[in-house]
Amino acid sequence: MNCNLTFLKAKLLFLLLLLTACQPLGQAPEQRWQHAVEGAYAANISNDAKFSVVSSIHHGISLWDLDNNALKYNWSQQQNSADNLVLVADIADNNSHAIIANRHDFSLWNIENGQSEGFWSITESTIRDVAVSNNGDYLLVGQSNGKVVHITIANGRRLEFLGHQEKINAVDMLPNGRIALSGSNDFVAYVWDTVSGQVIYRFNHPSRVTMVALDPKGRYAFTADSKKAANIWDLKTGKLISKLKYFNRQEVFSAVQFSPDGTQLLTGAPSRKVSIWDIATGERLTSWRVLPRDDIRPAGAVVYSVAFRDNNQVITESSSGYAELWQVNKQ
Template identity: 75%
Template sequence: MILSACQPNSSTPIERWQHSVKGAYAANISNNGQYSVVSSIHHGISLWDLEKNALKFNWSQQQDSADNLVLAIDISNDNRYVLTASSKNFALWNITNGQSEGYWQVRDSTIRDIALSNNGEHVLVGKTNGTVLHVTIDSGRRLEFLGHTEKVNSVDMLPNGRIALSGANDFVAYVWDTLSGQVIYRFNHPSRVTKVALDPKGRYAFTADSKKDANIWDLKTGKLISQLQYTNRQEVFSSIQFSDDGTQLLTGAPSRKVSLWDIKTGKRKESWHVTPRDDIRPAGAVVYSVAFRDNSHIITESSSGYAELWQIK
C-alpha cells in the first residue's frame, strides 16, 4: 500500500507503506535507510527492501506467547546480518541469502536490548540482572560487563564490535572496551538511563534519562558537546540516528514524535508525527526506528505498522 500527498507537513508523509496489518512489536531500519526489519504477530519477522518497498524475506522465530515476542531488532551497519531477540532468546539472520545463522537462549535473566557488529561477528545483549553480555559468534567467546548495579535498559556497539555503550536503572551510562571489559567513560545522570546510542563512525555517544537530560558526548574525549533543548517537563526517546555528516541527530519517541536536532547546539530544527494506530484508544504509536534516506528525507518505522517517508525542509 502506498499513499501519496502533495503538500507534506508535520502530520503527512510523502509516502507511506504498510508493513504489518495489525501493528508491529518492534522494527529497525538500517543506518543507510535501505532495509527495514519488522516484528508482528501476523507476519512474524519481515525484511523489507525500502528502496523498492519489496518484501525480501519472512523469518520464523517462535512468537506464541508474551515471553516469546520479538521486541528487539538490530541490523548490522554493513547491511549483511540481522539480530532479533525476545525476552529469552536471540537469533542471527543472513540478509544475503535469508538463512538462519544461529539461535541462542538466555537462561539466567531476560533480555532488554541488543546490538550487532559488522559481519554478524559480535553480539551485545543487555539484561535485566544488570549485566551486559558480549559474544563473539565464531569463537563462542563471552565477556560479561558487570559495571551496572541495576537493570540495563539500552545498549549499542560500534560496527567493529570493539566499543560498547550501555545505560541502566543505576543512573549511569558506561562506554567500555569489549575485549577487556574496562570502562572508558562513565556518564552520570540524575535518573535512570533509558536510551543510549553510538554514532557508527565513532564520533559521538548519546545518553538520555527518564527525566530531563539527553546528552551528546564526544566519544574521543568523553566531553559533553550539547544537551537537547526542549521545553517539556521531559522527553523520552525510543530511537536514535546520527547523520552521516555528523551535524544532525534524529530521534523518535513513544509519543509518535520524530525530531531533527543540531548536534552542536542541541536545538530542535524540525519535527514530525507518525501515523497512529487506529485500532487503539487513545490513538498513538511508538517510533521504533528512524533513519536518514538522504540529505532531504528521513524514513520511520512505528508500532502502527507503517514505514513513512518525510521531507526535511
C-alpha cells in the same frame, strides 16, 4: 474583566504557538507502507535506510527492502505468545546481518541469503536490548540482571560486563564490535572496551538511563534518561558536546540515529514524535508526528526506529505497523 479575558487569551495563544513552533501543522508522509497488519511489536531500520526488520504477531519477523518496499524474507522465531514476541532487533551497519530477540532467546540472520547463523537462549534473566557488528562477527546482549554480554561468534568467547548495578535498558556497539555503550536503571551509561571489559567513560545521569546510541563513524555517543537529561558526547574525548533543549518537563526517546555528515541527530519517541536536532547546539531544528493506525483510539504510536535516507528525507517505523517516508523541511 474584559482586559483579563483578553490577556488570558493572548497568554494561551502564546503558549500554543510555543508548543507548536517546531511541529509543522498537518505534515503528512510522502509515502506510507504497511509492514504489519494490526501493528508491530518491534522494528529496526538499517543505518542507510535500505532495510527494516519488523516483528508482528501475524507475520513473525519480516525483513523489508525499503528502496522497493518489497518483502525480502520472513523469519521464524516463535511469536505465538506474549513471552515469545520479538521485542528488540538490530541491523549491522554494513547490512550483512540482523539480530532479533524475545525475552529469553536471540538469533542471528544473514541478510544476503536469509539463512539463520545461530540461535541462543538465556535462563538467568531476560533480554532487554541487542546489537550486532558488521559481518555478524560480534553480538551484544543487555539483560535485566544488569549484565551486558559481548559474544565473539568465531570462537564463542563471552565477555560479561559487570559495571552496572541494575537492569539494562539500552545497548549499542560500533560496527567493528570493539567499543560498546550501555545504559541502566542505576543512572549510569558506560562506554567500555569489549576486549578487556575496561570502562572508557562513565556518564552519570540524574535518573535511570533509558536510551543510548553510538555514531557508527565513532564520533559521538548519545545518552538520555527518564527525566530531563539527553546528552551528546564526544566519543574521542568523553567531553559533553551539547544537551538537547526542549520546553517539555521531560522527553523520552525510543529511537535515535546520527546523520552521516555528523551535524544532526534524529530521534523518535513513544508519543509519535520525530525530531531533528543540531548536534553542536542541542537545538531542535524541526519535528513532526508519525501517523497512528486508523482504528486506534485514542490515537497513538511508538516510534521504534528512525533513519536518514539522505539530507532531505527520513524513514520511520512505528507500532502502527507502517513505514513512513518524510520530506524534511528544516526551519
